[in-house]
Amino acid sequence: MSLQEVYALRSQPLLSSRSQSGAFWNEYTETMPREQLDQLHLKRLQALLRYAYDRVPFYHNLYGEMGFAPEDIRSLEDFNRYVPTIDKKDLVNAQAVDPPWGDSVALSPDYYIYHFQTSGSTGTPLRIPFSLHTQMQYGEQWAYLYWGVGIRPNDTFYFAFPWGMYTGFWSAYWGVRCLGATVMSGGGLTSEQRLRQIEQLKPTVLVSTPTYAIYLAELAKELGINTSETAIRYTIHAGEPGPGIPTTRQAIETAWGAKAYELYGVGEVGAIAPGCPEQLGCHFGEDQGYATILDASGNPVGPGEVGENVVTSYIQMAQPVIKYRTHDLVRAHYDVCSCGRTWLLYEGGVLGRTDDMITIKGTNVYPAAVEYLLSDVPGLSSHYELHVASGNLNDEVTVKVEPSMGVSSTSYHSLERDLQAVIKAKIGVTIMVEVVSPGDLPRYELKAKRFFDHRPKTV
Ligand SMILES: [Zn+2]
Structure with a gap:
């Protein structure tokens, strides 16, 4: 094999952009008119309800108690009105009653390629199984962000975080695999060692929590390293609000001489909302899930009002999540965004947690x-x-x-x-x-x- 063939293999993406335009990873779904998106949602929700009802005792019993079957859901209004919300504690309870997986999974463990869990900072950790399909799809959600902001297969990502039990940045890693770019791991290193690697190995994309990006830049200053002169041109963040907030974004962009973007993810649901390339907030990935924004009484709020984000995933097929309460507060807009996307926009990203109100x-x-x-x-x-x-x-x-x-x-x-x-x-x-x-x-x-x-x- 010639060296050129080796290079071609290295940059071979697992998936590829499905767009003529460089601004979209999948222009067809990202710019789909609202009416067509709603038709797509109804089809996918009906298929998902059938899948979960037939395979997952947890949902079969829940919907039986509520007195409906999947064929009774004939419109989005039916879905919004009759299908009950579920909470993390429902899945945690199911796993506690019949460990390790309970009656809320759809696939046998033979199909799992990864196990992750939530941090448990708000209670008992929830175990999250991933099939290969699910993991690839979580990854592709990141690829929407990478591609949309201009990152390409010849970029190199630096992951400045400890590779642990949390799904978030592992999915970001699979996003890089989908894109076909290179990954450098900063796992298990001190902050100073990470900075030295960034200086010497010249990655172009930094992946970290937003506060850690600011901390690294502060430490660099003490060490005499000018982070704005490194090769980093993009910083990508998740795990907490950040780039949606002007002060934080400015602090990161100035320190690194780069553009800062975010992705809003929920471990048990997906990397659900890639950041808007115009930095207006995050766009919910409407080809991979369905979102409703509810007030404290469980009624939908109007466009532009703050409410709790309740989401359904079309891609978490190992442990389906249907009308899952995230407890994240968001302000959703449904107009076409100035970046061209029709996907609903969470203005400013996640605004807070219902528990923190x-x-x-x-x-x-x-x-x-x-x-x-x-x-x-x-x-x-x-x-x-x-x-x-x-x-x-x-x-x-x-x-x-x-x-x-x-x-x-x-x-x-x-x-x-x-x-x-x-x-x-x-x-x-x-x-x-x-x-x-x-x-x-x-x-x-x-x-x-x-x-x-x-x-x-x-x-
Ligand atoms: Zn946008």
């Missing part, structure tokens, strides 16, 4: 809303923490935030007053602000902990 004088406040406002006050960085405690009548909220580098401590007090005024003007509530010294707040390699709830637990 704070109520002050009857106003619901979600933590990411505060993060958005940091960029309105020049002199503040994106490093912050939100502390909530119970007051006499209301939740009492304190924001701790670091100033940008080089800001004099004599101006901390006026920064506090400015942020307080912006929050009062934009959200309508008064919260305490405390500006702390640069470096006072902890840095994280995976998900950053921003929200500290000191309220007594309610059962």
